[in-house]
Amino acid sequence: MTPRRAPRPAWVALAWLTAAATLWPLAAPPALAQHSTATPARADTTRLDYGLQPRQIARHTWVIEGAVDDFSRANGCNIINTGFIATPAGVIVVNTGPSRLYGEQQRRAIARVTPLPVVRVLNLNLHPDYFFGNQAYADVATEALAGSIAGMQAEGKAYEDNLFRLCGDWMKGTESTPAQQALAPGRLDFGGHRLELRRLDGHTADDLVLIDHSTGVVFAGGLVFADRVPTAPHAELPAWRQSLHRLRELARALPLTVMVPSHGPVHTDLRGLEQTLDWLDWLEQTLARSAAQGLDLGEVLRQPIPERFQRWAAMPAEYVRSVTYLYPRHELAALRGTSAGPVAPVAPVTGQ
């Protein structure tokens, strides 16, 4: 028998997608940004129309919010917030959605708002609904952090297989199209907006954050979640926590007006950031303590979860995922913590 698929990319991709599948299911949308009422997309499955409706959240700045729903064919698997800044110097697009179709409809939705041309397209990390709409921007040099591009190239095919399986016709004509150009983090003046592209990490190895110092809007990518359990298959918890502390300082200095997470309700304060931090702290402590006690993975999965997290969306499914992928590292550290005695001088020979 031949392997069905390449080893690591397949399960990592699957993990991410199953994680994404429960991104939104339970939580009611809490209070949204003050500028207007949220109008989440309403997908039409017969016409394969995502019903994308840009909502203005600041000067020149719009979000296109994903469905507040489970990951399904009914919503076209559109559960991500994308956005754009339409300046006199042209339009910057942030994330391109889960499919070619999404990218095309996103581009038309932008064109309904502004006649200005799209001049830059940013994919904030390597996950598929951050970049699968790139096909619609073939005339623009799509951009991401170098590490994200490498990840898109390595895992794109597996993402594609899984999204086709989960989303069906919505994926027609979609081919994984990684960002073409590695972007350099830093500040830039763009059409009268003082923008900052900051590389943080922890949710994935390369998490791009777009900060608009002129409007106080932060596109936080996968670093911030709200009212749901953060997804962690690609995560490094200590790095993620450090990034959130840094992001909190940056947001306070702005000062922040609107926080746009890639998944979760758009909000106007640090609520999502604090929730994410609270969760990561608790998760890290729980895993470390469990490993020191000598618990097996199955026992950790059965531990009680504090009440303040229990009503979050994707609980307990996301907890199970996080523990499954993150606990083994803690276990090994605990096993190595004490000497297990001298190793007898047995020279291994290969078995074949």
Place this chain on the structure above:
Amino acid sequence: MKPTPLALRHWRRRDWLCQTGLGAALAPLTSLALAQEDHTGGDPLGSMQWPVVRRKFLGGEPVVFSDQVLVKGPPFAEDAMNVPILVDARPLLAAGQRIERILLVADRNPVQHILSFEPRRVLPVLAFRFRLEQGSPVRAMVRTSDGRWHVGQTWVNAAGGGCTVPGVTRADGSWSQTLNQVQARFFRNVLDGQGMRLRVRVMHPMDTGLVAGIPAFHIEELELRDSGDQLWWRMELHEPVSENPLITFELGQSPPGTMVLRGRDNGGNRIYQEVSA
């Protein structure tokens, strides 16, 4: 559920059908119902593989499904190459039974037999991870000294593929540098706040033989002895056990000094590690 001998269950079903007085009218349906019953052999999980598993592993010996054998797994295998399973047959001990060995089997795996465990001087408790090719019942079949098998089980779903992709160290080639290295450590008072727990990890690719060009290469035997050469437990491992097996044992009592963990793989490579609390 009280343990019910399979034969008795069948008899009850037949008995009920006969007593309804509708036997003649329902004869075709009755035989159909019985035929369906026979396909799973009374398996609480309704698996058609059960009669085959039973014949293959337990032969003609008496079998009961028992809630005195606890098997816990996740409802869905998040990582099909590392599915965590907990087995606890202490209720059988509490009921006065003596346990000879425990077989772990996944009905629908290409290699069904995961491992066999003889808990000689330790508790009949075990935690390990294994590879799951597709959703399947996972069964712990416990043979007691009276010659009966007590079977507990759980169903684990999976997206699939756990057995037919190479492990990480096989894929990156690093397995050969760490082959049969052991990490082991005792932990106190974990299970119900008492006793000694031993967690053992042996570095091994545990190749299933189901990946093209990679023959089966796995640990076959592991055992733990004390300094007086008394056997505390013995285990026979098969292909589905996860790469770099990490296995958790419960020693009801503290080990008397340094213990020795030994074993070998099917390539003849030895495993040896001294372990002290």
